[in-house]
Amino acid sequence: MSMLDLSKHILSVGKEKGVTNLQMQKVMYFAIKDYLNKNGLDKFINEVYDEPFETWQYGPVVPELYYRYSKNGSMAINDKGVYSEDYSSMDASIKKHLNENVFKLVEKSHEESFWQEHQGEAQQRQEYSLKDIMGD
Template identity: 35%
Template structure:
C-alpha cells in the first residue's frame, strides 16, 4: 500500500476499503492492512456496459445495469462481476466503489473515464452484460430503479430507508435470480 500512496493521487477511505485516484482514468481499490491492492474487476464490467450503451449511460443506470449483469453471472454459476458487495441504497443496489468513482458526473452521461479494457466477446462475462444491455440498455433509469426495487428481490430484503453500507449478499442476489427465472 505504501507504494501506491507514494505514487500520489487522491485517496479516500470507506471503512476498510480505500480508493486511490492517480490521474483521470485510474481507480485502484484495496483493503486496509497488509493485503495487496487490486484493480477492481468492477471497472472492467463498467467499461463493457459503457461500450455497449455507446457511452449513453448515467451513474444511476450504470449501477442498475451492473447489478442485473452481476445477477446473471451468479445465475450462470460464476463468481459475479464486482470486487465489492452491492449495497441497498435509496435508489436501489449500488456498488459503492464505482458510485464514488462516477458521482462527479451526476445524472449526466458518463464520459470515457475507464482505464480498464472491456470484456472480450469470448469472455463469459461479456455474454451476461450483453444480454442485459440488449434487453435494458435503452430503458430509462427510473424504470431500471423500479426493476431492481422488486419486492421479492435482494434489495428489498436489505433496504433500510436512508441507510448506506447495508450489504446485499451475493446469496440473496442469486436467490433473486432463481425467483425471477421461475417467474415469481
C-alpha cells in the same frame, strides 16, 4: 476481472447512447443477476464481484464506482469504456437493460426481496452477496 472492469465494459457497450451513473449501477446489477440465474455461482462471477453492491435509496449501488463516476452528475459518464471479451457473455443482458427506462430498473430493483428487507426506517446500507443478488 473486477466490478471496475465490468463497469468499463458496460460503458463501452453503451457508448453510442451514453450511460449515466444510475443507469450503469442498475445495468450492472441486473446483468450480474441474469448471469447468476443462467450460470450459477461459478469462478468467473466470483472473480468479477470484488466490490459488493449496497442497498441505497435508488437500489443496489457499488459505492466505489458511484463515487468514481459521480462527477458526471445525472449526465452520461464521460468515458467510452473498454470492451473486454471476458464479459461478452453478458452483452445481451447489458444491451437489454441499457434499453430499459432507468427508473423502471430502479423500481424493479426495489421489488427484490433483499432490498426490501434492508430498506426499513433506519435506511442502513447493507452489502449484497452473490446469493442475495440471485434471489429466491
